[in-house]
Amino acid sequence: MPIIATQDPTPAGAVVGTPAKQQRGQAEVFGERIIEALIYLCGFSAIIFVFGIFFFVFREGAPFLAKLKVGEFLFSTEWFPTSQTQAKYGVGALIVGTLSVTMLAMVIAVPFGLGAAIFVSEFCKGKVKETLKVVIELLAAIPSVVWGFIGLTVMSPIIINTFHVPIGVNMFNGAMLLALMSVPIMVSIGEDALKAVPDTYREASLALGATKWQIVYRVLLPAAKNGLLAAVLLGVGRAIGETMAVLMATGHSVRIPDSIFDPVRTLTATIAAELGETSKGSDHYQVLFLIGILLFSITFVVNLTADLIVKGVKKK
Amino acid sequence: MSAATSNLPATRLFTETPFVRKKQRRELIAQCFFGGMAAAMVIPLILIVGYVVVQGAPSLSWEFLTTNPRLGGIRGGIWSALVGTIYIVTISLCVSAPIGVLSAVYLNEYAKDNWFTRIVNLAVVNLAGVPSIVHGLFGLGAFVYAAGMGKSIVSASLTLSIMTLPVIIASTKEALSAVPMTFREACWNVGATRWQTIRRIVLPNSISGILTGVILQVSRTAGETAPVMLTGVATFKAVESTGLFLYNPITDQCMALSMHLYYIATQASNAAPSLPFAIATVLLCAVLAVNATAIGVRAYLRSRKKW
Amino acid sequence: MTTPAPEPASQPVKTAPKKVQVENLRLSYASKEVIHGISFHIEPNEILGIIGPAQSGKTSLLRCINRTIDFTASAKVGGTIKVDGTDVRQMRNVYELRRKIGMVAPLPVGLPLSIYDNVAFAPRTSGMRNKSDLDGLVEKCLRQSALWDEVKDRLDSLGTKLSGGQQQRLTIARALSHQPEILCLDEFSIAIDPVTTMRIEDVLKELKREMTIILVTNLVQQARRLAARTMFLWNGDIVELDTTEVMFSDKAKDKRTYEYVNGIFG
Numbered sequence: 031m032p033i034i035a036t037q038d039p040t041p042a043g044a045v046v047g048t049p050a051k052q053q054r055g056q057a058e059v060f061g062e063r064i065i066e067a068l069i070y071l072c073g074f075s076a077i078i079f080v081f082g083i084f085f086f087v088f089r090e091g092a093p094f095l096a097k098l099k100v101g102e103f104l105f106s107t108e109w110f111p112t113s114q115t116q117a118k119y120g121v122g123a124l125i126v127g128t129l130s131v132t133m134l135a136m137v138i139a140v141p142f143g144l145g146a147a148i149f150v151s152e153f154c155k156g157k158v159k160e161t162l163k164v165v166i167e168l169l170a171a172i173p174s175v176v177w178g179f180i181g182l183t184v185m186s187p188i189i190i191n192t193f194h195v196p197i198g199v200n201m202f203n204g205a206m207l208l209a210l211m212s213v214p215i216m217v218s219i220g221e222d223a224l225k226a227v228p229d230t231y232r233e234a235s236l237a238l239g240a241t242k243w244q245i246v247y248r249v250l251l252p253a254a255k256n257g258l259l260a261a262v263l264l265g266v267g268r269a270i271g272e273t274m275a276v277l278m279a280t281g282h283s284v285r286i287p288d289s290i291f292d293p294v295r296t297l298t299a300t301i302a303a304e305l306g307e308t309s310k311g312s313d314h315y316q317v318l319f320l321i322g323i324l325l326f327s328i329t330f331v332v333n334l335t336a337d338l339i340v341k342g343v344k345k346k
Numbered sequence: 347m348s349a350a351t352s353n354l355p356a357t358r359l360f361t362e363t364p365f366v367r368k369k370q371r372r373e374l375i376a377q378c379f380f381g382g383m384a385a386a387m388v389i390p391l392i393l394i395v396g397y398v399v400v401q402g403a404p405s406l407s408w409e410f411l412t413t414n415p416r417l418g419g420i421r422g423g424i425w426s427a428l429v430g431t432i433y434i435v436t437i438s439l440c441v442s443a444p445i446g447v448l449s450a451v452y453l454n455e456y457a458k459d460n461w462f463t464r465i466v467n468l469a470v471v472n473l474a475g476v477p478s479i480v481h482g483l484f485g486l487g488a489f490v491y492a493a494g495m496g497k498s499i500v501s502a503s504l505t506l507s508i509m510t511l512p513v514i515i516a517s518t519k520e521a522l523s524a525v526p527m528t529f530r531e532a533c534w535n536v537g538a539t540r541w542q543t544i545r546r547i548v549l550p551n552s553i554s555g556i557l558t559g560v561i562l563q564v565s566r567t568a569g570e571t572a573p574v575m576l577t578g579v580a581t582f583k584a585v586e587s588t589g590l591f592l593y594n595p596i597t598d599q600c601m602a603l604s605m606h607l608y609y610i611a612t613q614a615s616n617a618a619p620s621l622p623f624a625i626a627t628v629l630l631c632a633v634l635a636v637n638a639t640a641i642g643v644r645a646y647l648r649s650r651k652k653w
Numbered sequence: 654m655t656t657p658a659p660e661p662a663s664q665p666v667k668t669a670p671k672k673v674q675v676e677n678l679r680l681s682y683a684s685k686e687v688i689h690g691i692s693f694h695i696e697p698n699e700i701l702g703i704i705g706p707a708q709s710g711k712t713s714l715l716r717c718i719n720r721t722i723d724f725t726a727s728a729k730v731g732g733t734i735k736v737d738g739t740d741v742r743q744m745r746n747v748y749e750l751r752r753k754i755g756m757v758a759p760l761p762v763g764l765p766l767s768i769y770d771n772v773a774f775a776p777r778t779s780g781m782r783n784k785s786d787l788d789g790l791v792e793k794c795l796r797q798s799a800l801w802d803e804v805k806d807r808l809d810s811l812g813t814k815l816s817g818g819q820q821q822r823l824t825i826a827r828a829l830s831h832q833p834e835i836l837c838l839d840e841f842s843i844a845i846d847p848v849t850t851m852r853i854e855d856v857l858k859e860l861k862r863e864m865t866i867i868l869v870t871n872l873v874q875q876a877r878r879l880a881a882r883t884m885f886l887w888n889g890d891i892v893e894l895d896t897t898e899v900m901f902s903d904k905a906k907d908k909r910t911y912e913y914v915n916g917i918f919g
Contacts, residue, residue: 054780055746062539066456069541072445073452076469076515079508083476086487145383153377164641165388171562171637172395173569174478175604176626179611180394183622213387241369243376264475271477273572278612298479302572305483310491322483326476333475337468458726532762532824534721536775536831537752546774551765652765653813 084326091319093311098320109284111304111314119317121324123284127294131201131276132269134290135208139269140262143213147220147261148246170214174274181207181279195291197281202290204280208272212265219264223257224250256339263336267329273298297321395630402627405620411628412588415601419582419609420617424625426585429592430499430600434574435567437503437595438510443560445507446514453515454522455544474512481509482576490577499595502578509573510563517562521555522548526653554647561640565633571604581609603629672697672737672835672865673718679731680713680722680889687713688889690732695835700857700866702880702897704873704913710889711869712759715837718867719754720747736835752779755828755864759840761820763812764827768795768804771812771823775831790830797860798825799852818849825853829860836860837867842875854879873914877901885910 106120150162185206186198193202227250235245251258281293284300301318308315413423453470457463485505495501525548533543549556571579580599585592593600607629611622673695680688688710695701703711716722718734720741733740736753744750752775764771772791773781781787791808795801800822804815812823821841828836838857842850857866857879870876876883877897884894885907893900893907905911912918 055749058539058748059746062541065541069448069452069456072448073457073466075445075449076466076473076512079511080469080473082488083473083480083484083508086492087480087483090483090487090491142383142387145380146387149380149384153380162384162388167641168634168637169388169391171565171569171633173566173571173604173629173633175569175571175608176398176629179607179622179626180398182611184394184397210387210391241373241376243372246376267475271475271480273477273479274608278608298477298572301479301483302575305486305576319483319487322480326480329475329477329480330472333472334468337471528758528760528762529764531721531724531758532764532827533774534724535719535751535756535758536778536827537748537750538775538778539748542778546778547764547766652811653763 084323087319087322087326091316091323094313094316094320097313103320107284107286109300111317112307117313119313121297121300121321123286124295124297124300124321126286127201127280127284128270128296128298130287130290130294131204131208131280131296132266134201134205135212135269136262136266138205139209139212139216139265142209143216143261143265144220144258146213147217147224147258148250150217151221151224152242152246152250166214166217169210170218172211174211174272175278177207177211178275178278181275185279189291193291197291197293199279199281200291200293201280201287204276204294204296205290207275207279208269211272211275212268215268216261216265219261220254220258223254223261226257227253260336260340263332263339267332267336270332271298271325271329273302277302297325301325398623399627399630401620402623402625405618405624406627410624414585414588415582415606416584418614419601419606420614420621424603424606424628425588426583426592427601427603427606427625428628429590430579430602431568431604433499433593433595433600434503434506434579434602435564437500438506438567439560439563441504442507442510442514442563446511447518447556449511450515450518450522451544451549454519455540455548470512470515473508474516476509478509478570478572479576481505482573484508485573485577495596497578497580497599498597499578499593499600502574502600503595505573505577506567506570509570510567513563513566514559517559518552518556521552521559524555525551551652554644557647558640558644561636561643565636565640568632568636569604569629571602571608574602575605575608579605581605581613603632670697670738671695671735673867674735674738675732676735677732678714678717678734680710680717681729682725683727686889688717691886691889691891692732693884693891693894695865695867696882697865698861698863699881700861700868700879702876702883703867703869703886704871704876704883705886705892706913706918707871708888709886711886712839714886715756715839715867715869718835718837719751719756720744721751721756723747752831753834755825755831755833755836757821757824757828757836757838757841759843761817761824761844763815763820763823765811765813767809768812768815768823769808772826772830775827779831791826794826794829797829797856798822799856800826818845821845821849822853825856833864835865835867837869839869840871842870842872850875873916885913887913 102120104120104125105122106118107123107126108118108120109123110116110118146166150159150166154162181203182199185203188198189195189200189203190198231249231253232245235249240248276296277299280296280299282295282303283293284295287294301321304314305318308318410423411428412425414426415424416422449470453463453466457466482505485501485508489495489501489504490497529547529551530543533547534540538546578599579602581601583599583601603625607622607625610617610625671694675694676692677690678688678692679686679690691714703714705711713722716725717730718736718741722728722730730742734742736750741750764774766774769791772794773787776787776790781790792801792805795804800819803819804810812820815823821844825841841853854875857868860866868876868880880897882895883897883900885892885900887909893905893910895905899905900910901914903911905914
């Protein structure tokens with residue numbers, strides 16, 4: 031009795047099945063490839079846009095680079111862009127303005143922000159925690175122009191009356207606003223960082239008889255320090271990049287401040303305030319774009335650092 | 347008779363020594379200290395916002411909301427600014443939501459764990475950190491001049507979409523990664539393609555997170571001033587009609603609530619002092635309402651969780 | 654008068670076609686090789702049991718057969734796996750392959766859809782639209798997997814809300830819904846109770862008539878009950894492959910088989 035043979039294998043690459051099934055199969059594979067291409071394109075979009083931002087801002091400011099003396103640009107405090115005879119474009123005072131407002135804001139925001147993060151994460155339960163988190167989330171949603179308005183009309187008189195200074199729109203005002211604006215980010219990211227510390231650390235400490243404060247100080251803060259540092263850095267990044275609030279609340283004076291109640295000008299506010307006055311292609315116009323590149327670079331570095339720190343945490 | 351009980355001295359498991367009481371006191375102090383910090387943040391804020399609302403509320407009326415501003419913006423209502431904000435928000439989200447969601451789909455579902463993915467993630471983080479005024483400069487250079495769209499609603503909207511993109515990507519990615527891997531594997535095992543799995547199982551079950559992320563960007567877009575002041579929002583624009591279709595998005599500039607507030611607060615000296623408070627109140631209420639909606643949507647969809 | 658047809662002169666000796674033919678299969682994750690060049694075949698309509706300790710490559714082997722190994726970026730596959738004579742790694746339409754092969758994972762998975770939609774998922778993705786066709790198919794699969802009686806009144810309820818044993822039977826129904834020719838079960842009884850396990854084993858005995866079954870199991874006795882031939886896979890090598898009778902007796906060729914089967918090591 032003949033036994034049926036081992037069939038010759040169908041040639042490699044053949045699709046098995048009836049012709050109708052084959053057609054549907056091919057359409058299936060093809061359709062899937064098209065959708066995948068679209069998704070991949072969207073995936074790259076972030077890279078395209080980051081480069082795009084750098085490119086287009088650079089393009090508008092690039093012509094001035096030929097005349098630019100980098101040292102004078104960055105460190106000179108003589109900012110006279112509208113002078114007819116001798117226009118000067120030193121942003122030193124502006125950089126000091128940005129840094130001083132940011133640092134003062136961080137001095138205020140970091141303790142309060144981290145303290146609030148610790149409170150929400152460790153000392154708070156149930157309904158209170160939920161409510162507090164919602165309030166902080168709503169705090170984060172207040173637009174910066176409203177903050178600037180508050181600084182201008184509400185805080186300015188308070189500062190004049192409380193500290194007996196002549197001008198209420200100054201570094202301190204701006205710093206207060208920036209602190210209130212960056213705190214929500216710090217609280218939410220800080221809380222995530224603390225939540226990421228495993229409960230086993232807390233339980234082990236409790237078993238040893240530690241109080242909550244000791245747990246926080248000796249166990250949690252060291253364990254979460256990378257995440258908390260990243261939270262602070264992101265707050266700094268936000269503060270450096272803030273425009274409207276500082277535009278409205280720090281005053282118009284482009285000089286290095288003597289006290290925290292002096293008006294200052296930040297890099298961001300300068301662009302916002304002066305771009306409207308310039309004509310396209312003029313030196314002043316181009317310099318403002320170069321300031322934009324400067325800002326982009328600063329926030330790029332800050333965000334990169336924060337990201338590397340967080341990645342360092344994840345690698346552990 | 348058992349001798350087990352009776353003669354042993356009564357021992358207490360926990361004795362409250364002065365040391366223990368000191369520890370408990372420290373604990374209480376710590377709680378108050380941190381609670382105080384949280385309160386120090388929250389309470390002044392509520393007071394300030396309350397003050398603004400109290401100052402602004404008396405000027406609010408249906409007429410105020412639905413009349414157009416006139417006389418350079420210092421008189422009249424805020425209708426055209428409101429409508430302008432709605433235009434900008436709608437157009438920008440119609441662009442950034444699809445791109446953002448698909449981008450997150452790429453990152454969470456397709457991207458392999460290599461250096462290229464790392465760069466894409468880095469780009470998203472950096473895009474999120476770009477200052478708003480630099481976005482405005484980009485919009486000016488790219489949309490207004492290079493693409494030739496001029497200062498218009500589309501230029502402003504596209505500028506804002508690039509701004510909201512990274513946040514939508516991040517929140518969508520989080521929503522997608524909450525869907526368990528076992529669902530995807532079960533679909534692949536029965537011959538579904540990757541996209542079929544995403545379309546039928548992953549996306550429908552992450553809609554809560556995605557929607558919340560998009561809604562939250564609505565309020566952010568409505569409040570932004572710096573990117574739009576350079577690219578398409580004017581301090582004043584006279585409009586004739588009072589309906590909803592006041593502008594041609596491609597050619598017209600528009601007014602927006604955020605810009606209107608800035609202008610009135612800083613440059614309009616003849617405006618009634620309560621006007622900026624009123625605008626700020628409207629803006630705050632809008633932002634609050636949108637965010638409350640997002641939180642509500644999130645809570646509702648979470649309660650209907652399917653696994 | 655008819656003469657009997659003459660026997661064809663030179664008829665080549667032919668053997669029955671194998672359903673699955675694995676030749677020199679190698680698999681490594683990153684630089685670590687987990688399957689070291691194994692070769693075996695599976696006859697049509699037989700139940701092949703695969704036993705072995707954890708981390709032996711049993712699950713990886715199944716994933717190579719239906720090519721879900723493709724989803725693991727670090728996996729590198731060598732050698733050939735032929736299903737009905739076609740090398741699965743050369744197939745362009747991998748989805749068609751996966752529909753030919755039903756897979757049941759160790760942990761029960763109910764998709765977050767209604768029970769009806771769970772079973773109708775695969776037919777719908779391959780284009781079936783007709784409501785009555787779907788109804789019929791859903792009922793048939795649920796009956797085949799011994800779940801119909803328990804859920805026939807609540808086909809609209811969520812698949813994720815069923816018990817573990819029900820979800821595992823739902824997974825089997827889903828696997829059957831695309832009418833596979835090969836059914837792979839990967840330690841299906843790990844997370845379910847013994848009663849349901851027995852019911853499913855009865856189901857498998859029925860299904861054997863229609864399809865080929867690969868039964869990976871950590872319960873050695875389960876292979877003994879169900880499989881015609883059994884393969885002992887250990888650390889990525891086939892220690893022994895023979896009829897179940899031989900594997901479970903003292904006629905097993907390899908001493909390790911005897912030891913594993915009798916619980917001397919696990």
